[in-house]
Amino acid sequence: MNNKAEITVKSIDSKKHIVTGVVYAPFVLDSYGDFMSAEGIEELAHKFMSESITKKIDVMHDNNVIDAYAVESYINHENPDYPEGAWVVSVKVEDPIVWDKIEKGEYNGFSMEVLAKGVPVSVEYEVQQNIWGYTEKQEDGHNHAYYITVSETGKPLFGKTSVDNGHYHIIKCGSATEEAEGHAHRFFIN
Numbered sequence: 001m002n003n004k005a006e007i008t009v010k011s012i013d014s015k016k017h018i019v020t021g022v023v024y025a026p027f028v029l030d031s032y033g034d035f036m037s038a039e040g041i042e043e044l045a046h047k048f049m050s051e052s053i054t055k056k057i058d059v060m061h062d063n064n065v066i067d068a069y070a071v072e073s074y075i076n077h078e079n080p081d082y083p084e085g086a087w088v089v090s091v092k093v094e095d096p097i098v099w100d101k102i103e104k105g106e107y108n109g110f111s112m113e114v115l116a117k118g119v120p121v122s123v124e125y126e127v128q129q130n131i132w133g134y135t136e137k138q139e140d141g142h143n144h145a146y147y148i149t150v151s152e153t154g155k156p157l158f159g160k161t162s163v164d165n166g167h168y169h170i171i172k173c174g175s176a177t178e179e180a181e182g183h184a185h186r187f188f189i190n
Contacts, residue, residue, distance in 0.1 A: 025086035038085035045087040067094040105184040108176045127154045135185035
């Protein structure tokens with residue numbers, strides 16, 4: 001199985017050009033309906049460090065390495081912002097084109113690519129299909145309340161933000177709004 005798990009960037013340090021987010025969390029279904037145990041995730045995180053592949057970072061799985069590298073990589077056991085046992089990374093991005101796209105919200109998540117052997121299991125899970133929350137604030141300080149409906153597998157079906165600053169945004173994916181008035185907002189579905 002060629003597994004690509006997409007996750008949302010949780011924080012951006014614009015001064016240092018560092019983005020932080022979860023690479024993979026245990027027993028959370030990814031976009032392919034797959035999941036991993038905490039032990040499997042820890043094994044991958046350790047391999048990432050031990051095989052010195054912390055500088056092999058590309059964009060959109062194009063396998064063209066960009067000027068970026070991991071500055072932190074750990075399994076979460078204490079931070080309440082991340083799931084217990086999740087693999088969290090911070091990446092310093094020195095590629096100016098990629099950094100610009102991160103700041104504009106065009107790139108707003110990490111994605112792990114790994115060749116793995118799938119093991120069929122039967123799992124029962126429940127997905128909250130109607131979600132409310134707030135987007136991140138823009139530089140001018142405004143944000144929006146949002147509503148999103150997701151499928152039984154957790155894929156966003158439709159969403160929309162409140163009208164603030166004279167505009168609203170449509171939501172078509174699970175990490176950022178569509179652009180309106182020259183900007184987009186990030187948001188997190190927890």
